[in-house]
Amino acid sequence: MKRRISSLFNPKKEGKKAEKTTREHSIEGMTNLPQSFSIGAGGGFGGFGGVASPSLAGAGASANNDRNMQSAEQLVLDLSNPELRENALLELSKKRELFQDLAPLLWNSCATIAALLQEIISIYPVLSPPTLTPALSNRVCNALALLQCVASHPDTRMLFLNAHIPLYLYPFLNTTSKSRPFEYLRLTSLGVIGALVKVDDTEVISFLLSTEIIPLCLRTMEMGSELSKTVATFIVQKILLDDVGLDYICTTAERFFAVARVLGNMVGTLAEQPSSRLLKHIIRCYLRLSDNPRACDALRGCLPDILGDTSFQSCLRDDPMTRRWLQQLLHSVNGNRVALQAGGFDHML
Template sequence: MVNLPDSLYEDYTISRVNLPSALASTVPPSPDIRMIIKWVNDLHNNIPSTFDFALQNLTIHRKNFEILPRLLWKSHFTVAMLLQAPRFVIFTLNFIQFMQEILKIYPLTSRPVYSQNWMHLRVYNILLLFQCITHYPETRNCFLKADMQYYFYPLMDINVTDPRLECLRIGALGVIAHMLRPPVDPAAVCYLVNTSCLQHCTKAIEIGSTESKTIAVFIINKILSTGEGLQYCCVLPDRFFFIDGLLKRLLMYLTTMARPCPSLFNLLVGCYTSLSYKPRARRGLRRYLPDMLFNNTFASLLAADPAAERNRRELIKNLEMKTQPEKNRYIS
């Protein structure tokens, strides 16, 4: 399966948003661990400029310090939790204050943001830090046990196309996408599908930007790449037709683009190929064939992408099969 390039779901939106001067301050080129710890501490500073400066610096350097996710999650001044029962979490006051930056944006997600307080940029940077947390297995598991994904689903469900809100959708999708970066954790897949993650990708596919659509399909692709995810998506007809409908909507979207997105197309072909490993899904695909993959609609994309062409040939091969045992990696 194709891996989504990092640039498609991490920092590319920053280049499209004008940063305020307070956030565009000079950043130390090579901070040490003491500076990272200081910036984490500054996240709880009551001075907005200090908070924003620390937040911006942490997002810029988050890939250079593997300890950062643990600092954000485990240190006493950022987050602590007590799990008393599933979906019942007690947060420290400091963590509540940190999460309030995301909660504050919820009332604004039903309409365009015209304020000049740069709230959307602050929340976007916080989302980048959460992407860092969900990337690492140790903090990812803590994230899932705390049911943290429910904070991000509302941002994925934004029902407007304002660019500033779209960057929040992209950031929230990125939090989920980072959980599924290879090697994909089957436990994370099971947890996401059981909390309706796929349904929360719908708005991105329906009204989101090309970037949002690509990240949403990356999530679907990685879920389908595991036996657990594929079983979930194919065990009931309604689930199969839901996924098939989203994928066909995206194929149609590609035909409207002057320059169709190769990454999006590659992921779509990969999704259909994964579906074709299930006999029940194969029958559905034969009956409701994604015709555009088999005529010359995307000939130029297939010619330029050998991986997509290989997946398409595998799809054709699977659809030509009679009822046969499933491949071992997709055991029911």
């Protein structure tokens, strides 16, 4: 599957090859892969115009896969060697999707996950006061990219979760520095969480809620870059779409209004700096909140008026799905003003 993050990050300077690698992450995937080798590429063999027979092409692909796997195994072994680890992190993060079943290899090889966690823990002291350098940020982001690979794989996802590895990333999401090294660190950490919630699984949602992921996402939604805000809002959206997540956020007025306040602030910011991608996730969050009767009643008093006028008409011109969500939201919130028998959040407060 094509990965989109490289089109989102476009770094202005490339004196740091490793730094470029760490930006190639997103809520959907990780990297634009180099073109695979092919026996029929180029000028071909013996004047046959570069056209290989199916049997030759198949043999070539198999041999290439074997070479890739041997290379992956060696690089994974190198992770356990402190002197070779930095290069291994870089090479594996760049080529992780070129290596089949890299996630099980990372998880099941001796001391590999421990080495990745060691990389993460090693920079805790520079988080406060914020003295994280680009080189350190890049190196840890490469380690996080490999953890995202593990979090994405169906054979290792629950093992990853049951080991409570996401908790090691939470200190990065709790930072407030807006410098580039910290922003990349937040974004890559969010990518790992995003990989977990991308597959609908109530057990994943319950774990994240029990470890207080919502306040960390709200922090990023308030002060992160557009891309970090988008990934954090996507995570909140996926949590809300699960019944357990919706019930959790709508159980108390404090939780609901904390989420609604941040969503409202982002809508106000988007009025000046539109982003159709971010707006899409915000509207989906609002629409899901409106499925809860008390939350829907409360939205009548806190849903931004700007969503009901033409301010975002041009922003959503090419997104009929989000326009339909917005229409459903406005109808749910404004189209039915019958008082709730159980009372709304105002009654709870």
